[in-house]
Amino acid sequence: xxxxxxxxxxxxxxxxxxxxxxxxxxxxxxxxxxxxxxxxxxxxxxxxxxxxxxxxxxxxxxxxxxxxxxxxxxxxxxxxxxxxxxxxxxxxxxxxxxxxxxxxxxxxxxxxxxxxxxxxxxxxxxxxxxxxxxxxxxxxxxxxxxxxxxxxxxxxxxxxxxxxxxxxxxxxxxxxxxxxxxxxxxxxxxxxxxxxxxxxxxxxxxxxxxxxxxxxxxxxxxxxxxxxxxxxxxxxxxxxxxxxxxxxxxxxxxxxxxxxxxxxxxxxxxxxxxxxxxxxxxxxxxxxxxxxxxxxxxxxxxxxxxxxxxxxxxxxxxxxxxxxxxxxxxxxxxxxxxxxxxxxxxxxxxxxxxxxxxxxxxxxxxxxxxxxxxxxxxxxxxxxxxxxxxxxxxxxxxxxxxxxxxxxxxxxxxxxxxxxxxxxxxxxxxxxxxxxxxxxxxxxxxxxxxxxxxxxxxxxxxxxxxxxxxxxxxxxxxxxxxxxxxxxxxxxxxxxxxxxxxxxxxxxxxxxxxxxxxxxxxxxxxxxxxxxxxxxxxxxxx
Amino acid sequence: xxxxxxxxxxxxxxxxxxxxxxxxxxxxxxxxxxxxxxxxxxxxxxxxxxxxxxxxxxxxxxxxxxxxxxxxxxxxxxxxxxxxxxxxxxxxxxxxxxxxxxxxxxxxxxxxxxxxxxxxxxxxxxxxxxxxxxxxxxxxxxxxxxxxxxxxxxxxxxxxxxxxxxxxxxxxxxxxxxxxxxxxxxxxxxxxxxxxxxxxxxxxxxxxxxxxxxxxxxxxxxxxxxxxxxxxxxxxxxxxxxxxxxxxxxxxxxxxxxxxxxxxxxxxxxxxxxxxxxxxxxxxxxxxxxxxxxxxxxxxxxxxxxxxxxxxxxxxxxxxxxxxxxxxx
Numbered sequence: 001x002x003x004x005x006x007x008x009x010x011x012x013x014x015x016x017x018x019x020x021x022x023x024x025x026x027x028x029x030x031x032x033x034x035x036x037x038x039x040x041x042x043x044x045x046x047x048x049x050x051x052x053x054x055x056x057x058x059x060x061x062x063x064x065x066x067x068x069x070x071x072x073x074x075x076x077x078x079x080x081x082x083x084x085x086x087x088x089x090x091x092x093x094x095x096x097x098x099x100x101x102x103x104x105x106x107x108x109x110x111x112x113x114x115x116x117x118x119x120x121x122x123x124x125x126x127x128x129x130x131x132x133x134x135x136x137x138x139x140x141x142x143x144x145x146x147x148x149x150x151x152x153x154x155x156x157x158x159x160x161x162x163x164x165x166x167x168x169x170x171x172x173x174x175x176x177x178x179x180x181x182x183x184x185x186x187x188x189x190x191x192x193x194x195x196x197x198x199x200x201x202x203x204x205x206x207x208x209x210x211x212x213x214x215x216x217x218x219x220x221x222x223x224x225x226x227x228x229x230x231x232x233x234x235x236x237x238x239x240x241x242x243x244x245x246x247x248x249x250x251x252x253x254x255x256x257x258x259x260x261x262x263x264x265x266x267x268x269x270x271x272x273x274x275x276x277x278x279x280x281x282x283x284x285x286x287x288x289x290x291x292x293x294x295x296x297x298x299x300x301x302x303x304x305x306x307x308x309x310x311x312x313x314x315x316x317x318x319x320x321x322x323x324x325x326x327x328x329x330x331x332x333x334x335x336x337x338x339x340x341x342x343x344x345x346x347x348x349x350x351x352x353x354x355x356x357x358x359x360x361x362x363x364x365x366x367x368x369x370x371x372x373x374x375x376x377x378x379x380x381x382x383x384x385x386x387x388x389x390x391x392x393x394x395x396x397x398x399x400x401x402x403x404x405x406x407x408x409x410x411x412x413x414x415x416x417x418x419x420x421x422x423x424x425x426x427x428x429x430x431x432x433x434x435x436x437x438x439x440x441x442x443x444x445x446x447x448x449x450x451x452x453x454x455x456x457x458x459x460x461x462x463x464x465x466x467x468x469x470x471x472x473x474x475x476x477x478x479x480x481x482x483x484x485x486x487x488x489x490x491x492x493x494x495x496x497x498x499x500x501x502x503x504x505x506x507x508x509x510x511x512x513x514x515x516x517x518x519x520x521x522x523x524x525x526x527x528x529x530x531x532x533x534x535x536x537x538x539x540x541x542x
Numbered sequence: 543x544x545x546x547x548x549x550x551x552x553x554x555x556x557x558x559x560x561x562x563x564x565x566x567x568x569x570x571x572x573x574x575x576x577x578x579x580x581x582x583x584x585x586x587x588x589x590x591x592x593x594x595x596x597x598x599x600x601x602x603x604x605x606x607x608x609x610x611x612x613x614x615x616x617x618x619x620x621x622x623x624x625x626x627x628x629x630x631x632x633x634x635x636x637x638x639x640x641x642x643x644x645x646x647x648x649x650x651x652x653x654x655x656x657x658x659x660x661x662x663x664x665x666x667x668x669x670x671x672x673x674x675x676x677x678x679x680x681x682x683x684x685x686x687x688x689x690x691x692x693x694x695x696x697x698x699x700x701x702x703x704x705x706x707x708x709x710x711x712x713x714x715x716x717x718x719x720x721x722x723x724x725x726x727x728x729x730x731x732x733x734x735x736x737x738x739x740x741x742x743x744x745x746x747x748x749x750x751x752x753x754x755x756x757x758x759x760x761x762x763x764x765x766x767x768x769x770x771x772x773x774x775x776x777x778x779x780x781x782x783x784x785x786x787x788x789x790x791x792x793x794x795x796x797x798x799x800x801x802x803x804x805x806x807x808x809x810x811x812x813x814x815x816x817x818x819x820x821x822x823x824x825x826x827x828x829x830x831x832x833x834x835x836x837x838x839x840x841x842x843x844x845x846x847x848x849x850x851x852x853x854x855x856x857x858x859x860x861x862x863x864x865x866x867x868x869x870x871x
Contacts, residue, residue, distance in 0.1 A: 048710055053807065058622040058817065065624060066577075137594035138624075139577045141587040170582070187624075200713055203633060204809030205706045208713065226711035230704075230807050233689060237697045238704045413569035432582045449585040450574065 044541050045223040047516060050238055050247040055529035056229040060187020061198060063175035064132045066139030067187065071431075071530035074209070075116075076175025076192030079107055079126070080168055084522045084535070086334055086431060088168055088474060092121060092176060092193065102163035102472060109154040114214040115178045116197040123156045128179040130158060140174060163470040165477040166434035173431070195220050195537040205229065221540035227533075245513040248528055251320035252385060254509045261511040266532070268524040269334060269429040271327040272390050273502040274378060275454040276303055276423050286446040291421045292455060296376045299369075301357030302403065303498040307343055309350035309401045310394060316504050319389035324504040329485055329493055332505055333523045335474075336433040338482035341493035350401055359402070367402040375404035379418055380425040382409030390503060391425045412450075419453035420446055429505070429526035433468070433481050440484065440492040440499070441465045456499035460490050508532065515542050546843070554835055561831040562605050565824055572597065572822035576622065595621050608828060617832070618825035622817060627829035630814060635833075637707055638810030641726060642799050645733035650788045652734065653741030657784070658776060660742065661749025662768065673746070676739035684798045688732040688805030695728060702728045705807035729806040733798050737791060744787050748780045786848045792841030796834050 059065035063073050072081070081091040090096075095108040113121040130148035133140045144167055146159040160167060181191045190198050195217060196209040207227040211220050230238060232250060239247035239258055249256075254263060276297035284292045296302055312326030331337045359367040359374055367374035380391040388409060395405040405423070415424055428435055435451075438444050442457030461484050468480035485493045494502060508528040512518060519538030524531040573591050577583040583591075596604055611618055617627035656676070660669045696704040703709070707725050708717040752758055758775060766774070803812030811830060818826040 046711070053813070059624050137590040139583055139587075139591070141583045143584055143586045202706075202708065202714070202809060204813045205708070205807065206710060208711060224711070228706070228710055228807075231804065234692070234705050234805070234807050237692055241697045241700050241704060243704060243710060411569040412571035412574045416571055416574070430582055434582050434584075438582065438584060444585065447585045449583070449588050451585075 045221065046225070047222050047246065047539065047541075048226045048228065048244045049533070050228050050230050050235040050244040051529040051532075052235075052248055053229040053231045055527070056204070057187075059138065061190040061201070062187035063177060064129065064136050064138065064140060064182075065187060067190075068175050068530075069139055069173050070525065070527050072173060072534045073175030073192070073194060074196050074533060074536060075190050075194045075198055075212075076177060077113070077121075077194045078172055078175055079109075080172050082172055082431060082522065082534075084520045086522055088172060092126075096168075098472060102165075102470060103160050105158045105160070105167070106151065107156045107158070109156070110216065111154060112216045113193050114216070115181070115191050115193050116212045116214055117178070117181065117191050118214060119178065119180060121176060121178075121193050122153055123150045125179050126150075126156045126176055128182070129174070129176045132177070132182070133174065141170065144170075164434075165469055165471045165474065166432055166437070168474070169432035169434060196225065217537065220537035222536070225536065239511045245516055246518070246532075247511045248532075249509045249511055250386070251323040251506060251509055252389075254323060255321055258511050261513050264510045264512045264518060265323065266508045266510070266521045266524055267325065267333075268505050268508050268528075269327075269332050270427065270508065270524060270526045270528070271330065271332070271429050271502060271505045272387065272425060272427045273327060273330075273500045274306075274394065274423050274425055275419065275500055276306075276498070277421055277454050278303075278497070278499050279455045281421060286420055288448060290417050292446060294376055294421050294423075295372055296374055297423060297454075299357065300496075300498075301353050301359065302374060303501070304496075305350040305354045305401050305403065306398060306501045307350075307494040307498050308346045308353070309403075310397050310501065310503065311345045312504055313345075315390065315393045315397070318393045320386060320504070320506060323507040323509060325507075327502040327505045329502060330428050330436055330439055330500070331430070331433065334431075334433070336436070336468075336478040336481035338485040338491075338493065341486050341491075341495060343494050347400070354401065361402050365399075365402060366404050373404065374402060375406065376423055377418070378405045378407050378423040378425060379410050379415050380407065381415070382411065386506065387425050387427075394425075394501075394503065416448060416450070419450070420455065424453065426450065427526060429524075431525050433477070436481055436484065436492070437465045437469060454499045456492065456497070458490060458492070458497065460487070461492055516540075517542050550839055553839065554832065557835050558609075558828050558831055559605065561828055562608070562824065563601075565819065565822060565827050566601055566604075568819075568822065570820070570822035572621065575821040604824070608825065612832075617829045620818070620826040620829075621823045622821050623823075623826070627825050630826060631811065631829055631833065634809065634811045634814055637808065638799055638803065638812065641729055641733070641803070641808065641810060642795050644726060645730045645737065645799075646788070646791075646795055648730065649734040649738035649741065650784070653738035653788075654745055654781075654784050656738070657742040657745025658749055658772070658780065660746040661753065661780075662772065662776065664746075664750050664753065669746075673743070676742050679735055680739040680743070682736055684732060684736050684801040685805060687736055688729070688802050691728055691732055692805060705805075707809055725808075729799075729802040729808050732802045732805070733795070736798060737794060741784060741787055741791070745780055745784050748783050749776055752776055752779050782848050782852050786845045786852075789841045789845035789848065793838045796837060 057067050059067065061067045061075050063076050067073055068076065077092050079091060079093040080088045083089050092109055092113055093107040094110045097106045109121065109123060109126065115121060127148045127150050130142065130145060134142045134145055144160050144162065144164040146161045148156060148158045151157050175192055175194065177186065178191050188201060195212060195215050197212040199208040199210050201207050205228065209225045211223045228244065235247045236249065238244045239261060242260065277294040278298055279293040280295045280298040281293035286292050316322055316324035328342045329337055354367060359369045362368045378391055378395065380387040391407045395407045398405045428439065438451040440452065440456055440461055442462045445452040445455050445457050464480045464484035468477045468484065471477035471480060485491045486495050490496055492499065508524050510532065517540050519535045522534065572595055573588050576591060577588065592598055608618060619625065620627050620630050623630050656672060660672050663669045692704060695702045703725055707722060709721055752775060761771060761775060799810065800812035800815060802808065803810045804816060814826065815830045817823065818830065
């Protein structure tokens, strides 16, 4: 009797649980149906975009503290800006002139530009912005600027310490702030002359933007845009439940489908590559006392073998579900990138190079030469699953050549000590060709800034890079930057010197609600959040 | 009292020193973390940023500088937010406090009620079930439970929002109190579910002890109903003990709220302390550590006071040579 009661109780419990689940799911379906129909009606001019939670600017929307430097400041406007081909065009400036010594730049401002509070943008504001940014000790690098002066109400003169054409690229992402409304709290209540104005910022949550009625450019189709900051899991959850119109998704997760949304696959120059120390280990140290050089990677044959022996297409498939394309330089597809630097995977050639250089396989299948094993450490930033996958795949592919790559996950602090004597998996991708200068100019080698830890220093390349910076026009500079990569004889590219083995450019992926057009995206730089919004004023609902 | 104050001050000093040393020796490259997402930054500019962070000074100087500031009420400026630390904390503490307070209250009520119920129905099937459930819940990781609730109630059923403290895209002045509460429910539920069970189990044990005591058997023999037993004996004898346990749980509460806030993108101190830790923002991390120590110490102090009160009562009871302390009090 007692036993039957017990069983009966369990049965009841089970049935009630099933009923509950049934009711829950039914409600859920109803809810989602209602939500999607109501939102699509209301949101014709509105959009909600989920960005990565680490991309929220802690310093606020203050260009002087670095806001917008990775893409576009949105709220503020810039003197010059990029078009979708990454060429510079005028924005706040209607014209600019460079003096014959390439040291003085004169900008003429447009007269129809107003801040969102209705006050005009004057040369005073531009000078103020330069002065503040120079002394801010933040992520805006105006080291090349000597001083800025007002010539007239709409003309500004900027003097440089030495000629540097990439000064224009730097200011192409530096928003102009109003002198009359700038204080310590500006980042929280920014006033600018950009396409959008900030309505509200709930820190750690969301930013509400609306179209700036005083904007001099074409009125954006989306009159209200809400940006929400979420980690990957939360962002996926928000997309799946229909609460956001755009959500970032990692390449490793993008095979999941979300109904009512499609996957936008934006091509990038967000590259990953391996730096290889180019000098042998002679017991030397750099200025901070860290060991320099590596006997294995210093052998050009090893670097060349890796250039031709690693199959980049295969790597893209193995590591990021094919959401990547082979990378051949630090800035593939940019106007200052040399298209000749492409290489074809050729295992035979790779083996021949190693053979000619005297590397022979030992009984374990690893190459040896004069008692030295073809083996080196490769560091990557642990916690970054994509970097880990790429490092592991490079190691597996190198094994086919008889080169042993020992993969080690670590942190920036440890890498900053080991990077001068070991291989490191790193990534760049910038809209500013000054990056190439920092990456490869001999004067910047072996510094703590992660640009040139391999110790690359080539007089011919240095010369081209110097000439590029000193050039009188963007077009002229681009030619020198291209020559620095490959001039037919030498260069920074993988064709000969190969201080870097470039591997893949990783696509930026977004779930986008069907019907939302995100415009023509330019080749994205490193970082997938803000570059997406560079052309926010072109977005519209179809 | 003096002893307690000294203990408190030495705790503050020791804990902030340890936090400082931990974050200073942690393998973080603060400048790299800071510039990582910004365009092109040369080594000259990086040196300026390092100077701003105070990284060019010695460890001792930096800590003494911080300590000296504290005596003047100056907690320094956060590196990453470039705002006074007190302001960063001030902006976020409200949400965290609301979350912690509401889940503390709820888990207290729920844990206590369940504990009483279980204790008074010791070894019946419902007690055995609830006990198993409590053991199960108390061993769940907060983060995992949070994600589970998020996937079930926010994504699958869509009863609750996926995160934040107010509706997406709504301006502050249009946000109602009900909406705030609505957004609070899931993170609060997460905290309640992982925290109430230890209290329930504790109270259950306490009630069982009371139920088996001589005065209880005496009262039962006198023919008191279950309700009378509960009101006159169980409630009085278990409430202060339960409160004591609940006050000592402030540390877990704080730790749990950091995790829950991260899962539900809830804008409280959790996100700030995570950012401070990852990016090596020493002043902010020390500031939050400082106040969390005060918070936890305050909880323990209240528990101590309660404990003393109970002890006091027990002593009185013994002095009067009576088996039932609650009747005397």
